[in-house]
Amino acid sequence: MIKEPFVTKEQVAEITKTWPTPFHLYDEKGIRRNAEALKKAFSWNKGYKEYFAVKATPNPFLIRILREYGCGYDCSSLTELMLSDAIGAEPGDIMFSSNDTPAEEFALADKLGAIINLDDITHIDFLEKTIGHIPETISCRYNPGGLFKISNDIMDNPGDAKYGMTTEQIFEAFKILKAKGAKEFGIHAFLASNTVTNDYYPMLAKVLFEVAVKLQKETGAHIKFINLSGGIGIPYKPDQEPNDIQVIGEGVRRVYEEVLVPAGMGDVAIYTELGRFMMGPYGCLVTTAIHEKHTHKEYIGVDACAANLMRPAMYGAYHHITVLGKENEPCSHMYDVTGSLCENNDKFAIDRMLPKIDMGDVLVIHDTGAHGFSMGYNYNGRLRSAEVLLKEDGSTQLIRRAETPSDYFATFDCFDIGKKLIAK
Numbered sequence: 001m002i003k004e005p006f007v008t009k010e011q012v013a014e015i016t017k018t019w020p021t022p023f024h025l026y027d028e029k030g031i032r033r034n035a036e037a038l039k040k041a042f043s044w045n046k047g048y049k050e051y052f053a054v055k056a057t058p059n060p061f062l063i064r065i066l067r068e069y070g071c072g073y074d075c076s077s078l079t080e081l082m083l084s085d086a087i088g089a090e091p092g093d094i095m096f097s098s099n100d101t102p103a104e105e106f107a108l109a110d111k112l113g114a115i116i117n118l119d120d121i122t123h124i125d126f127l128e129k130t131i132g133h134i135p136e137t138i139s140c141r142y143n144p145g146g147l148f149k150i151s152n153d154i155m156d157n158p159g160d161a162k163y164g165m166t167t168e169q170i171f172e173a174f175k176i177l178k179a180k181g182a183k184e185f186g187i188h189a190f191l192a193s194n195t196v197t198n199d200y201y202p203m204l205a206k207v208l209f210e211v212a213v214k215l216q217k218e219t220g221a222h223i224k225f226i227n228l229s230g231g232i233g234i235p236y237k238p239d240q241e242p243n244d245i246q247v248i249g250e251g252v253r254r255v256y257e258e259v260l261v262p263a264g265m266g267d268v269a270i271y272t273e274l275g276r277f278m279m280g281p282y283g284c285l286v287t288t289a290i291h292e293k294h295t296h297k298e299y300i301g302v303d304a305c306a307a308n309l310m311r312p313a314m315y316g317a318y319h320h321i322t323v324l325g326k327e328n329e330p331c332s333h334m335y336d337v338t339g340s341l342c343e344n345n346d347k348f349a350i351d352r353m354l355p356k357i358d359m360g361d362v363l364v365i366h367d368t369g370a371h372g373f374s375m376g377y378n379y380n381g382r383l384r385s386a387e388v389l390l391k392e393d394g395s396t397q398l399i400r401r402a403e404t405p406s407d408y409f410a411t412f413d414c415f416d417i418g419k420k421l422i423a424k
């Protein structure tokens with residue numbers, strides 16, 4: 001597959017007249033088409049709902065677009081709850097899938113009518129003490145332990161993950177919650193991340209559906225929904241085959257009809273909490289080459305850095321790079337593409353074959369629409385970039401301005417020098 005940017009050199013030249021690089025650019029058309037496809041893929045399930053994982057792309061403007069397709073919000077922190085509330089979350093629109101949760105966050109989640117997804121059996125008491133009751137609708141996060149495999153491929157290692165309750169604990173939790181007055185139950189599990197296979201969701205569904213049947217039978221708790229959470233990945237690399245969401249939806253339907261329907265559980269709603277799949281491919285980081293350095297290796301220095309996109313530095317993640325206007329030139333040069341942080345891992349690409357890059361060339365770093373901007377940080381006093389939306393009609397809109405030094409210094413407002421810095 002050839003990975004093509006959703007923006008042309010000419011469009012970027014137009015945008016940079018107003019907003020200088022670096023910035024994250026989002027593709028409204030792509031976001032909308034994908035959200036439609038997801039909705040269609042699960043339309044067989046009456047109660048289906050996607051709760052967008054807010055942490056992936058916490059921009060209210062973008063999340064409001066997803067809302068048009070019926071999406072809710074998956075939150076795990078105070079500010080994510082506040083943001084969802086501001087966009088207009090109604091009771092039931094928020095899934096609060098947090099862990100190691102501070103009391104005030106349970107309190108706000110309850111106040112907003114969020115569905116609370118308990119990460120641990122000890123949170124039952126903690127929640128009850130915090131909000132004074134057990135909600136009528138409640139969910140528990142499940143972790144079966146061991147390795148999660150598809151055929152012989154190890155997808156991930158739930159046994160090593162901090163999340164969720166063991167099998168024994170979730171049965172116990174359901175009994176306790178039911179005795180305390182809970183009426184409707186949900187189960188949630190997130191067992192593998194960034195899966196690029198149509199088999200992950202159906203496999204996960206089978207694990208959860210089978211546990212759900214036993215849970216309902218043994219505890220008498222009515223299971224209202226099963227939350228397949230996130231984990232559907234995207235093809236960061238050009239040689240990866242993208243997931244087919246229609247095939248995935250059908251795969252889940254097959255298991256639903258095989259396991260839940262015969263158990264008399266054909267009323268169970270399927271929920272998802274996708275982040276990466278919803279936004280990843282529909283964002284890119286646009287950056288300009290500002291230095292070339294020829295030492296022991298060939299380096300291209302750009303005006304973005306790991307503070308704008310942490311995944312390569314943090315996980316060694318691959319992000320495809322296109323040099324705008326040179327799409328058809330041969331990839332004849334091997335470069336490390338670097339940012340300016342005083343950290344040697346601040347490299348967007350290592351030993352990457354690219355066309356010859358000249359100073360001033362604009363590079364598009366692909367697939368930054370999820371877990372991109374949002375993982376940013378301020379190391380070296382680097383400032384977070386702007387976010388710009390490329391609209392369906394080709395026009396653009398600023399949806400987050402770039403940070404200024406005053407933003408960076410804002411929390412020094414408790415003493416003199418700080419106040420001076422903020423005023424500058």
Ligand SMILES: *Cc1c(COP(=O)(O)O)cnc(C)c1O
Nearest residue numbers: 053097229230231273274275276
């Ligand atoms: C991060 C997260 C998601 C979204 O994960 P993606 O890999 O972006 O799909 C969903 N649910 C929970 C609880 C998460 O922590």
